Amino acid sequence: MKLYQTATGAVVEHDGHAYLIDAPSWDSLIERDDLAAHLQQSIAAIEPTGPDVLQNLRAPIGSQEVWAAGVTYLRSRAARMEEAKAVGGGDFYDRVYEAKRPELFFKSTPHRVAGPGAAVAIRDDSSWNVPEPELTLLVTPTGKITGYTIGNDMSSRDIEGENPLYLPQAKVYDRSCALGPCILVTNEPLPHTTEIALRIERDGADAFTGTTTLASLKRDPAELIHYLFRQNSFPHGCFLLTGTGIVPPDTFTLEEGDKIHITIAPIGTLTNYVG
Numbered sequence: 069m070k071l072y073q074t075a076t077g078a079v080v081e082h083d084g085h086a087y088l089i090d091a092p093s094w095d096s097l098i099e100r101d102d103l104a105a106h107l108q109q110s111i112a113a114i115e116p117t118g119p120d121v122l123q124n125l126r127a128p129i130g131s132q133e134v135w136a137a138g139v140t141y142l143r144s145r146a147a148r149m150e151e152a153k154a155v156g157g158g159d160f161y162d163r164v165y166e167a168k169r170p171e172l173f174f175k176s177t178p179h180r181v182a183g184p185g186a187a188v189a190i191r192d193d194s195s196w197n198v199p200e201p202e203l204t205l206l207v208t209p210t211g212k213i214t215g216y217t218i219g220n221d222m223s224s225r226d227i228e229g230e231n232p233l234y235l236p237q238a239k240v241y242d243r244s245c246a247l248g249p250c251i252l253v254t255n256e257p258l259p260h261t262t263e264i265a266l267r268i269e270r271d272g273a274d275a276f277t278g279t280t281t282l283a284s285l286k287r288d289p290a291e292l293i294h295y296l297f298r299q300n301s302f303p304h305g306c307f308l309l310t311g312t313g314i315v316p317p318d319t320f321t322l323e324e325g326d327k328i329h330i331t332i333a334p335i336g337t338l339t340n341y342v343g
Contacts, residue, residue, distance in 0.1 A: 070250040075124035085116035095130040103214040127183035131304040138171035140311030176245035187343035189243035194224035200312035201266045201330040215253040218338040219309040220246040269327040280313030
C-alpha cells in the first residue's frame with residue numbers, strides 16, 4: 069500500500085484504486101505501530117474514489133523530525149574522504165565507515181521539507197551543491213519501521229569539505245530536504261536488490277544519471293534506528309534518511325532550474341527542481 073498526504077487528506081493507493089480515508093490528523097495516522105493493518109481495515113470499509121484525488125501532493129510529514137545517516141555506502145565514504153583530505157579530515161570518514169557506531173545527524177524540521185514537485189534550494193554562500201538520493205524510513209515513537217519513502221538530502225559539499233565541523237551548515241537550511249511522493253506502508257524490509265536511481269535534468273537533457281542498490285548499504289536499517297533511539301525520544305516518530313550511494317563527479321554542481329528525479333521503484337519517483 070502507498071499512503072499519500074494531499075490537500076484533500078490522507079489517500080491510500082492499493083491494487084490500482086485510491087481511497088480517501090478519515091483520520092483525525094496526519095500525525096495520529098503515521099504514528100501508529102499497526103499502520104499497515106489499520107489502513108487495510110480502513111479501505112475495506114469504504115468505496116474507492118476517482119484517481120483525481122491523487123493531486124496536490126504534499127510531503128508525507130507532519131510534526132516529525134528528519135534525521136540522516138552518513139557514510140553508509142562505499143561511494144559516499146570515498147567522496148567524503150576526497151572532499152575533506154585537503155584540511156586533514158579525510159580519514160575521519162574512513163573511520164566512520166568501519167566503526168561500530170554509525171554517523172547520525174539532524175537533518176530537518178518539517179517546515180524546511182519540500183514536497184513532490186516543489187523547489188529545493190542551494191545555499192547562496194556555496195558553489196558546490198549536489199542532491200543525495202536516499203531510502204528513508206518512517207519510524208514510530210516506539211522505534212518500529214512501518215514504511216519507506218524517498219528522501220533528497222541536499223548538500224553543500226564545499227562547506228562540508230572546508231571543515232567537517234561545518235556539517236550542519238552544509239546540510240541544514242530551508243528547503244534542504246525533500247520527501248515523497250508517498251509512504252510505502254509495509255512491515256517487510258525492502259529486498260537488497262531494490263534499486264535507487266538518480267537523474268538530474270538540465271535544459272531538457274540529462275546532466276547526470278546514476279544508480280545503486282540496497283545491497284551496497286553497509287548499515288542495517290534496524291541498527292541505525294537502534295542507535296538513533298539511544299537516549300533520544302520522538303513523540304511523533306521520525307524519518308531517517310539512510311545515506312547515499314550515488315554521488316555526482318567532483319566537477320558537477322547543481323544549477324537553478326535543474327530538475328532532480330529520484331526513483332525507488334516500489335515507492336515511486338520524487339521530483340523536485342532547484343529554485
